[in-house]
Amino acid sequence: MPWHRKHLLTIEELKRAEIEQxxxxxxxxxxxxxxxxxxVPALRGKTxxxxxxxxxxxxxxxxxxxxxxxxxxxxxxxxSASSTTKGETxxxxxxxxxxxxxxxxxxxxxxxxxxLYLSKVLGIPxxxxxxxxxxxxxxxxxxxxxxREKLGDLKGRKVVILGDIxxxxxxxxxxxxxxKLGADVTIVGPSTLVPHWFxxxxxxxxxxxxxxxxxxxxVMLLRIQHERQGVSHFPSLGEYTSMFGLNYTRASWVxxxxxxxxxGPINRGVEIDSDxxxxxxxxxxxxxxxxxxxxxxxxxxxxxxxxxxVLTPVE
Amino acid sequence: MPSLIIKNGRVxxxxxKRDAKGDVFIADGKFxxxxxxxxxxxxxxxDAKGLVVCPGLVDIHVHFREPGQTHKExxxxxxxxxxxxxxxxxxxxxxxxxxxxxxGTVALIKSVAAAAPVHVYPTGCITVGMKGQALAxxxxxxxAGVVALTDDGLCVQSNELMHRAxxxxxxxxxxxxxxxxxxxMTEKAVMNEGVVSTRLGLKGWPHAAEDIIVARNIILSRxxxxxxxxxxxxxxxxxxxxxxAKKDGINVxxxxxxxxxxFTEDALxxxxxxxxxxxxxxxxxxxxxxxxxxxxxxLDCIGTDHAPHAPEEKDKExxxxxxxxxxLETALPxxxxxxxxxxxxxxxxxxxxxTRKAADILKLPAGTxxxxxxxxxxxxxxxxxxxxxxxxxxxxxxxxxxxxxTLTGRVKTTIVSGQVVxxxxxxxx
Ligand SMILES: [Zn+2]
Numbered sequence: 001m002p003w004h005r006k007h008l009l010t011i012e013e014l015k016r017a018e019i020e021q022x023x024x025x026x027x028x029x030x031x032x033x034x035x036x037x038x039x040v041p042a043l044r045g046k047t048x049x050x051x052x053x054x055x056x057x058x059x060x061x062x063x064x065x066x067x068x069x070x071x072x073x074x075x076x077x078x079x080s081a082s083s084t085t086k087g088e089t090x091x092x093x094x095x096x097x098x099x100x101x102x103x104x105x106x107x108x109x110x111x112x113x114x115x116l117y118l119s120k121v122l123g124i125p126x127x128x129x130x131x132x133x134x135x136x137x138x139x140x141x142x143x144x145x146x147x148r149e150k151l152g153d154l155k156g157r158k159v160v161i162l163g164d165i166x167x168x169x170x171x172x173x174x175x176x177x178x179x180k181l182g183a184d185v186t187i188v189g190p191s192t193l194v195p196h197w198f199x200x201x202x203x204x205x206x207x208x209x210x211x212x213x214x215x216x217x218x219v220m221l222l223r224i225q226h227e228r229q230g231v232s233h234f235p236s237l238g239e240y241t242s243m244f245g246l247n248y249t250r251a252s253w254v255x256x257x258x259x260x261x262x263x264g265p266i267n268r269g270v271e272i273d274s275d276x277x278x279x280x281x282x283x284x285x286x287x288x289x290x291x292x293x294x295x296x297x298x299x300x301x302x303x304x305x306x307x308x309x310v311l312t313p314v315e
Numbered sequence: 316m317p318s319l320i321i322k323n324g325r326v327x328x329x330x331x332k333r334d335a336k337g338d339v340f341i342a343d344g345k346f347x348x349x350x351x352x353x354x355x356x357x358x359x360x361x362d363a364k365g366l367v368v369c370p371g372l373v374d375i376h377v378h379f380r381e382p383g384q385t386h387k388e389x390x391x392x393x394x395x396x397x398x399x400x401x402x403x404x405x406x407x408x409x410x411x412x413x414x415x416x417x418x419g420t421v422a423l424i425k426s427v428a429a430a431a432p433v434h435v436y437p438t439g440c441i442t443v444g445m446k447g448q449a450l451a452x453x454x455x456x457x458x459a460g461v462v463a464l465t466d467d468g469l470c471v472q473s474n475e476l477m478h479r480a481x482x483x484x485x486x487x488x489x490x491x492x493x494x495x496x497x498x499x500m501t502e503k504a505v506m507n508e509g510v511v512s513t514r515l516g517l518k519g520w521p522h523a524a525e526d527i528i529v530a531r532n533i534i535l536s537r538x539x540x541x542x543x544x545x546x547x548x549x550x551x552x553x554x555x556x557x558x559x560a561k562k563d564g565i566n567v568x569x570x571x572x573x574x575x576x577x578f579t580e581d582a583l584x585x586x587x588x589x590x591x592x593x594x595x596x597x598x599x600x601x602x603x604x605x606x607x608x609x610x611x612x613x614l615d616c617i618g619t620d621h622a623p624h625a626p627e628e629k630d631k632e633x634x635x636x637x638x639x640x641x642x643l644e645t646a647l648p649x650x651x652x653x654x655x656x657x658x659x660x661x662x663x664x665x666x667x668x669x670t671r672k673a674a675d676i677l678k679l680p681a682g683t684x685x686x687x688x689x690x691x692x693x694x695x696x697x698x699x700x701x702x703x704x705x706x707x708x709x710x711x712x713x714x715x716x717x718x719x720x721t722l723t724g725r726v727k728t729t730i731v732s733g734q735v736v737x738x739x740x741x742x743x744x
Pocket of ligand 1: 467468469494546547593594620
């Protein structure tokens, strides 16, 4: 089946078969990353601009490496969205980048929906690298890629997402990806950060860590950003940790072969204790490596590459 | 000014319980029972065969942006949009720049409005600078000519200040209009809180934040006897609170907008900023409750909340776009569609909501065809389908969710004080 999409804006809009295509393409690129020369000529001559209006060093570097391993030229800039809202609009900034002959824009933005907006304004592909509290599709793709590596088929597997769900784009994209792949998803955390509205997205909502973790195959932790939420969503980081932090005892409630995931950066001692983060069950660093392969696949496909034509190494 | 005869129309004037085929006579800017033979000879005749002839529409909630933001709208362009929509009387909100918290700004607005094609009444602020901290000079504002007080766009957060405001304004016979929003619950919120905001990752504005202020205002009205009018009600629970308050005989009124009866939060699925408004579009339950409130009289009238913004201001990331849409040129066809066609209201009931009942809230001299009244008339074809295109329409702004849609029901002629100001797509003054 050929790949048709020009943009990658959300997981919500993808069909299950499209997720499978991306994952299969990523698997081929993942093998490239194990080679001595980690480079294929797929996007040679193309210029990709990483427009990061909400700074994120990790995601930006991952996209940058993915673009370079595909032989694209890549230009990145981190700027706070406020510097553009001060004067130039997102439309003007992006149209300028397009006029400079960029072939693709990877957008990180603090406002939900801005990649969709940009895709309507521009003629070139737009890849969403995280928009507000909406979606972070490549993160979810690398997460399910990693889960499949460890667990195989996700159908019927029990995945628990723990933490700040309300403000998390990672959670939303993962909920869409996991439910499309047939996993059984429970979201858990304080009621103010895990509102019942999420049930409409096909997940179970729980505020009881013990029952939620029982028999889990995957525990995905999210970063707690107390400073972002103001004062009203939970009392303190200390209280959060005492109620919902993943420590040695609580980690024993999951299945023995369960894996522990985190999109990073980790607040050690807050949402997760160090001994758990560094334990053999943790796949946090594999997630990072897989992220490059998944982003290579996304850039490659949105640039017009086809899943079945993956690629000989550059000599 | 020549006399006017509007012939053969279906004349609907809920104020005088008239709904029948007939003629309407106008002399010297007023409705008259009939014309003298001499007047008849010279009179201009408008043939309204197949059309509805009703009082000029009344909107007690518009934003005309003058002074200060005339790139969005001026009193003149806003009034032209009103005339094109069949409105002959509008009440404009005081959140201009500067805000209308002093007699000088009222005088300025009145002097500009004197040249407008429709009757434009200013309102003044409840609080100085709309800051919610100190009472504006209600007495001086009333003397200068405001017809009500409101901090619309914002809501007076202090219960004590609101208590004193309604008590003080009552002395001057001024109603307080309130935009009901507990701001502590809606910081950075851009749409209704619920399943859609959750899915879109947008900050939600819970209807409870409106309900709490509606309840507060009902309590304050009961306590002081002052009249408080709730602007643009958006939630089912607020409708319920109003229903009980009216049963209890409390001196409160409320309005609904065409957009809150036409759309729900589902319209935001693609982050289209033309559906971003405050209060936000809510659920189907809320939408139906508002229609129910209009049906049984719990909600008193339709107000457009005509809120012009320049295209580049709406052409933005959803979080950064301003709230509000224009509505004067689309209100009548939208209400005909949602209320008459889809909700089986009598046509005369909808006209009542847009004329007499709206005027009565602020005791404005408008909203009837009764002899002696100011001759403001709207003549429309309830069945004509037409393409609404904001380019080429009369408002200076184009922020309408109905842009390029086919609407049914079209204003043919608008008459203000006996003068034809708008006819067949053209402004005549
Ligand atoms: Zn308002």
